[in-house]
Amino acid sequence: MTTRETPSTEANPRSGDPRKRAAAKVLDPIRDLKLSPEVHAYLVDRGIPLPDCPPAVKTPEPRDVAGAAFDFERVDKVLAAFKALTHVSGRWAGKPLNPDPWQVAYIIAPTFGWVRWDDEAEGYVRIIRDLYVDVPRKNGKSTISSGIALYMACADGEQGAQVVTAATGKEQAKFVFSPIKTLAEKAPALKGRVKAYAEKVIHLRSASTIIPVSSVADAQHGANIHCSIVDELHVHKTPDLVETIETGRGSRTQPLSVIITTADSGKPGTIYDRKRRYIDRLAAGTIRDEHTYGVVWAADKNDPPFAVSTMRKANPGYGISPSAAYLKAEAKKAANDPAALAAFQRLHLGLRTKQTARYIDLATWRANAGDPINEADLAGRMAYGGLDLASTSDLTALCWLLPRDDDGFDALWRMWVPEDALADLNTRTAGEAMVWLGRGWLRTTPGNVTDYAYVRQSMNEDADLFDVQSVAFDRWNASQLTIDLTDDGFQMVKLGQGFASMSAPLKECKRLLMTGQKSGVPMVRHGGNDVMTWMTDNLAVATDAAGNVKPDKANAADKIDGWSAFVNAMSEAMAGTAPKKSAYEDTGLRVV
Missing domain, CATH: 3.40.50.300 (P-loop containing nucleotide triphosphate hydrolases)
Known part of the structure; x- marks a missing residue:
């Protein structure tokens, strides 16, 4: 050269x-x-x-x-x-x-x-x-x-x-x-x-x-x-x-x-x-x-929009191009005309003015990773499950929450994707899906649809290891799998996915994670699950007029099935120990 x-x-x-x-x-x-x-x-x-x-x-x-x-x-x-x-x-x-x-x-x-x-x-x-x-x-x-x-x-x-x-x-x-x-x-x-x-x-x-x-x-x-x-x-x-x-x-x-x-x-x-x-x-x-x-x-959303320090932060060419006088004039227009403020913030401060704030900050999530989880050490522990079946050609997620004496949880996830859908997921995640597969965070089932026989087998193996209390799932996604699991002895709980059912457990998930970050003691120890870190970054939340929240798959950046399973499991954990008899013996599956 x-x-x-x-x-x-x-x-x-x-x-x-x-x-x-x-x-x-x-x-x-x-x-x-x-x-x-x-x-x-x-x-x-x-x-x-x-x-x-x-x-x-x-x-x-x-x-x-x-x-x-x-x-x-x-x-x-x-x-x-x-x-x-x-x-x-x-x-x-x-x-x-x-x-x-x-x-x-x-x-x-x-x-x-x-x-x-x-x-x-x-x-x-x-x-x-x-x-x-x-x-x-x-x-x-x-x-x-x-x-x-x-x-x-x-x-x-x-x-x-x-x-x-x-x-x-x-x-x-x-x-x-x-x-x-x-x-x-x-x-x-x-x-x-x-x-x-x-x-x-x-x-x-x-x-x-x-x-x-x-x-x-x-x-x-x-x-x-x-x-x-x-x-x-x-x-x-x-x-x-x-x-x-x-x-x-x-x-x-x-x-x-x-x-x-x-x-x-x-x-x-x-x-x-x-x-x-x-x-x-x-x-x-x-x-x-x-x-x-x-x-x-870009500036931060909480920065005073018309402060010189804010304009310097967002504009690396400040004082040369754009000139200080130009930005001062634009700031004055925005200050005098509230309708112009959003345009000023977007064009001159780099702010995406209508973007919804992330519900769970990645720093908060990562602060709860804790030590890597050895599943053998969890043998015999009480466990509450959440199952998100999603589409047969997409991700299926299972979450186990195992309560601890300090009011926190150890959390495990199982996630399955059809082999034929793996390449697309790998592309969307810049090659990370193959890494997740190698580390055991992700599993595949043969063909182009999820083979629920693999899910059933895994859940029965987990039931041999943990003291499973109940498993919640979306009541609109009932399938032969949920019937088979009920026959296997699981207490399967139909759970609505609207604000009424989702708000309290989702807010509890956030409260525990934030508590863990503040205290330095992980309150939802997840062991640094890479797939869930990705899904946490994808997570979008819908809010109603009363301030209730629920996971919002329609507006999520990408898949959040693991979070849906997490919230379902948290709903059961909050409900406490349920009777251990078949859900079909009396009134069928318990509906929430």
Whole structure:
């Protein structure tokens, strides 16, 4: 690899930032600024000031991937390519386009610096293939996306690279493409090397192109994409265009898909919501994907919206772009017009204004993990069960709650998925489902539907180990399995899944978990069950006018069957010991 001169911070028109850097006050830049040791070392070695604006959300860098290495020269090369471009308007017109320290530290260096050997390519390739940047308006999104697009077409060493800029309509696509075209036309270093047309930029030596696309048909035409830039993801009403672009890069050895967006209002189920939650899960550690990297800048919901400290936190370019005066003016408008407040919070503070808060925080859940559970140590203990049969082609979950003398519980889950549905679940969980299977958190049954014979056998084996009192299940999901289990001697309890039946046990689950976090003694010891950690992150809760709650599968991010089973089991545990006779002897199954 050829070493290029590192752009001088003195030449950066933004380096004269009048703000007093908070970095000098930070005791641990790796912890407090969320920098990896490798990126921190790069910044120090190259004389780039440490940023003072860590993102609210940052996914792990792929530093633990087998064979991973951080290549300083790769980052140098990208920065040199940016430096070859020049600002085309405003007070910096004609000056080199040097990325700000925060853009280097959190976007460029992690994305382009991490590499590993690839036998097929016979060389080192980038590890990160999907970059997600979520930042409020006026923080230089178009500048950095334009620089990346031109680098990927003109300097990445890829012959015939196809770079696309994607938006939801032709005019918006041209709007995204226009800064790229202008930079290509005005950069002295690209003179004679590129041809810029109304809807295409061509790098002559490599025959690489940059074009705008606004439809699936556009994206599919000759699709062999090396890089894509998706602008303002939240305005995409369907996932079709984004998914078509991402599936059109299979023949490239180190493709890169870039999403640079502002926040949406919090509407569930959209392509923005799916991508954003994926990044949140990666950052929380509930799933792993070394090929995806993302950063999100946003204020906290409880931050005073018009405070300078809040605007600094959400806007990494504060004081430069956007200017302090601009944000102050926008804040004043929002303060004087309550109807404008939500727009200000979303566009300038990065807040998803209508998003429902997580019912159980992951920190609370993890604080109750306790020591790993050895089931043999639980032999003979009283147990209450909750069964969620769901669909025969989907997850089935069983929860056992075993009361302790301190009013807490030890909790076990059994979860089954049809073998034919495992691949889809594995895809949705970024490969974690196969890990869960190997660790015993998840089990499979043959075919494309859950074979309840496996569930029945497992429950009978558990009944030989525990003193099972009763098992609650959704009364609308009664099946032959529940009849068979009753014949086996289980007391099966039909439980309604509405607010009246679900609210008290769900609230008790939350109370115990929060008590465990506060006291340091796990009150629902789950042993760090990975599937339940994922489902806790997915959990959505519906609330009625009286403040009653229940699990809400319709609006959950993904599966929450384990939580439904948990709440069912808690209902029985709260009811206490039930008579141990067949539920059919008198009045049939007990109904709640």
